[in-house]
Amino acid sequence: MAFQIKSYEEYKEVYARSVAEPEAFWDDIAANFYWRKKWNKTLQWNFKQPDVKWFINGKLNITENCIDRHLALLGDQPAIIWEPNSKDEPHKVITYNELHLQVTRFAQVLRNNGIQKGDRICIYMGMIPELAVAMLACARIGAIHSVIFGGFSANSIADRLQDAQAAHIITCDGAYRGAKDIPLKNIIDDALVSCPFVKKVIVYQRTHTPVSMIKGRDEWWHDELQKVDDETAGTTPAQEMDAEDPLFILYTSGSTGKPKGVVHSSAGYMVYATYSFVNVFQYQPGEIHFCTADIGWITGHSYIVYGVLCAGGTSLMYEGIPTFPDAGRLWDIVEKHKVNILYTAPTAIRSLMAYGTPPIAGKDLSSLRVLGTVGEPINEEAWHWYDEHIGKKRCPIVDTWFQTENGGILISNMAGVTPAKPSYATLPLPGIQPALMDEQGNEITGNSVSGNLCIKFPWPSILRTTYGDHERCRLNYFATYHNMYFTGDGCYRDENGFYRITGRVDDVLNVSGHRIGTAEVENAINMQEGVLESAVVGYHHDIKGQGIYAYVILEKEPEDAPLMQACILQTVNRIIGPIARPDKIQFVKGLPKTRSGKIMRRILRKIAEGDMANIGDTSTLLDPAVVEDIKTGKI
Numbered sequence: 001m002a003f004q005i006k007s008y009e010e011y012k013e014v015y016a017r018s019v020a021e022p023e024a025f026w027d028d029i030a031a032n033f034y035w036r037k038k039w040n041k042t043l044q045w046n047f048k049q050p051d052v053k054w055f056i057n058g059k060l061n062i063t064e065n066c067i068d069r070h071l072a073l074l075g076d077q078p079a080i081i082w083e084p085n086s087k088d089e090p091h092k093v094i095t096y097n098e099l100h101l102q103v104t105r106f107a108q109v110l111r112n113n114g115i116q117k118g119d120r121i122c123i124y125m126g127m128i129p130e131l132a133v134a135m136l137a138c139a140r141i142g143a144i145h146s147v148i149f150g151g152f153s154a155n156s157i158a159d160r161l162q163d164a165q166a167a168h169i170i171t172c173d174g175a176y177r178g179a180k181d182i183p184l185k186n187i188i189d190d191a192l193v194s195c196p197f198v199k200k201v202i203v204y205q206r207t208h209t210p211v212s213m214i215k216g217r218d219e220w221w222h223d224e225l226q227k228v229d230d231e232t233a234g235t236t237p238a239q240e241m242d243a244e245d246p247l248f249i250l251y252t253s254g255s256t257g258k259p260k261g262v263v264h265s266s267a268g269y270m271v272y273a274t275y276s277f278v279n280v281f282q283y284q285p286g287e288i289h290f291c292t293a294d295i296g297w298i299t300g301h302s303y304i305v306y307g308v309l310c311a312g313g314t315s316l317m318y319e320g321i322p323t324f325p326d327a328g329r330l331w332d333i334v335e336k337h338k339v340n341i342l343y344t345a346p347t348a349i350r351s352l353m354a355y356g357t358p359p360i361a362g363k364d365l366s367s368l369r370v371l372g373t374v375g376e377p378i379n380e381e382a383w384h385w386y387d388e389h390i391g392k393k394r395c396p397i398v399d400t401w402f403q404t405e406n407g408g409i410l411i412s413n414m415a416g417v418t419p420a421k422p423s424y425a426t427l428p429l430p431g432i433q434p435a436l437m438d439e440q441g442n443e444i445t446g447n448s449v450s451g452n453l454c455i456k457f458p459w460p461s462i463l464r465t466t467y468g469d470h471e472r473c474r475l476n477y478f479a480t481y482h483n484m485y486f487t488g489d490g491c492y493r494d495e496n497g498f499y500r501i502t503g504r505v506d507d508v509l510n511v512s513g514h515r516i517g518t519a520e521v522e523n524a525i526n527m528q529e530g531v532l533e534s535a536v537v538g539y540h541h542d543i544k545g546q547g548i549y550a551y552v553i554l555e556k557e558p559e560d561a562p563l564m565q566a567c568i569l570q571t572v573n574r575i576i577g578p579i580a581r582p583d584k585i586q587f588v589k590g591l592p593k594t595r596s597g598k599i600m601r602r603i604l605r606k607i608a609e610g611d612m613a614n615i616g617d618t619s620t621l622l623d624p625a626v627v628e629d630i631k632t633g634k635i
């Protein structure tokens with residue numbers, strides 16, 4: 001694509017221009033997309049409210065950029081290659097022509113079911129191509145999708161449905177995930193007990209698990225497709241969207257107990273997701289890009305679906321997990337489909353490292369050109385293993401830092417173009433102006449310094465609001481530092497100005513690359529009968545990056561402590577989902593609190609890490625003796 005940066009020198013020039021004249025810079029990038037009507041003002045912003053708008057009065061539909069505009073030249077090229085969970089099931093190849101047909105037909109299904117522009121639709125499906133089709137069909141008609149990861153419980157789904165007032169759901173009977181079948185429709189049915197406003201549930205049949213189908217509410221995907229007239233579907237125009245019309249909501253955890261619905265716009269998101277995809281991975285036409293993330297997270301939205309398809313790329317998606325049926329699964333897929341770009345998470349690399357090199361032996365990985373990581377800091381050992389055993393020291397590794405709220409990668413090296421440095425995300429992309437801040441709100445300038453990572457200037461895919469609660473968006477991201485977007489991450493800038501993300505500085509955990517709020521887990525634990533209070537902290541975990549350590553005060557001494565622990569786990573499973581289950585639960589008599597009642601998590605973190613020598617001053621505690629008790633009982 002025209003905006004692909006080809007050298008380090010060029011990067012420096014482009015970056016300088018993006019800061020000096022951001023509007024002209026993004027005007028040029030946005031000109032590479034298909035617009036029904038061009039924008040007449042590039043940017044309007046203030047971070048106070050916040051109010052950010054890009055490409056004002058531009059009209060477009062993202063699916064015309066993802067699909068229609070490629071048909072003439074790339075119609076027969078694979079848009080999506082899908083590898084199922086089981087090696088015995090054949091893979092699928094969906095060309096751009098076929099994707100067009102599937103998306104327009106399913107868009108018609110949505111219209112037939114009364115869904116209109118602006119309606120919120122929850123998508124809770126496994127990793128099958130129909131998930132991408134469902135998202136694109138929503139975007140086609142201007143409905144706002146909210147994809148929910150399959151690891152969330154019925155209760156979490158209900159919270160999200162209520163928050164978004166989503167009256168329509170697209171799901172599957174079940175999903176395959178490694179050795180497990182996940183009963184998605186049953187989980188939805190449990191969620192719907194508290195969501196009477198839901199009008200329609202469209203169910204794709206994947207696992208043939210028995211499911212209850214409620215007359216008038218639940219419809220089979222395949223039956224609905226039967227009612228579509230191909231001719232009409234193919235010629236029904238895509239909904240014209242304003243640049244600032246919301247494209248999707250994606251829920252993510254913050255430091256409070258309630259997940260927030262991050263809202264992304266149509267045009268800005270499209271431009272930035274595509275721009276970052278093409279530049280970070282240095283995507284070349286015809287290449288196969290394999291991102292192992294789940295589409296339920298932002299990485300999947302941007303780098304399996306929207307960014308890749310907008311760039312006319314081929315996106316490989318797979319249904320399984322890296323260790324099923326064995327730890328060679330990813331390498332088999334790379335070999336079978338001659339994958340060029342592999343994009344995965346440090347936690348996956350670490351879990352595969354634990355199996356050593358036998359699962360790689362004899363696998364032809366020579367098609368690989370670029371490797372990527374995302375989601376959490378990558379430790380040097382994992383970086384070198386990836387480089388040596390997977391990239392065979394000839395593939396650049398891009399360490400890509402971003403967040404759900406960012407829409408696309410903000411800090412990363414560009415494969416083979418800008419320098420890599422193990423465990424460093426390195427340099428900001430053009431248009432991204434990072435700042436390190438101290439606790440007093442001053443910017444820390446110069447190099448070899450650490451601080452809280454903020455971004456000074458808007459980029460096109462910055463979140464626009466948190467659904468239904470704009471004040472929350474302001475408080476979370478724009479109120480901590482004057483005129484800055486605050487990321488919640490700590491960061492070090494080295495002597496050359498390269499950035500290294502050091503992890504969250506707020507009460508958010510990153511477990512296997514999944515963001516989980518400690519307050520959310522505490523709320524869930526506290527719902528268990530017999531629990532008085534709890535405090536949750538993260539601790540170093542060799543594979544997951546962070547593990548969840550829960551300190552729990554019970555109303556009375558448990559008769560059967562292991563049973564009580566198991567009950568707490570069940571409750572967390574039920575309230576949030578399996579991804580939030582604590583790894584360790586320690587029953588304690590009291591928690592270290594200040595005189596004003598604030599829990600001193602710093603102390604709990606040290607104890608969880610086993611770092612007893614550095615607990616620090618406990619004299620300000622209401623009752624310093626609790627610390628000794630907790631230390632002795634550490635598990």
Ligand code: WTA
Pocket residue numbers: 252297298299373374375376377378399400401402403404405425487488489501502503504510513514515
């Ligand atoms: C962390 C995931 C270090 C970070 C795309 C951020 C990273 C949070 C990296 C966002 C990276 C993501 N190096 N840390 N390359 N990428 N993170 O919203 O703490 O699920 O704030 O988006 O993941 O998680 P989220």
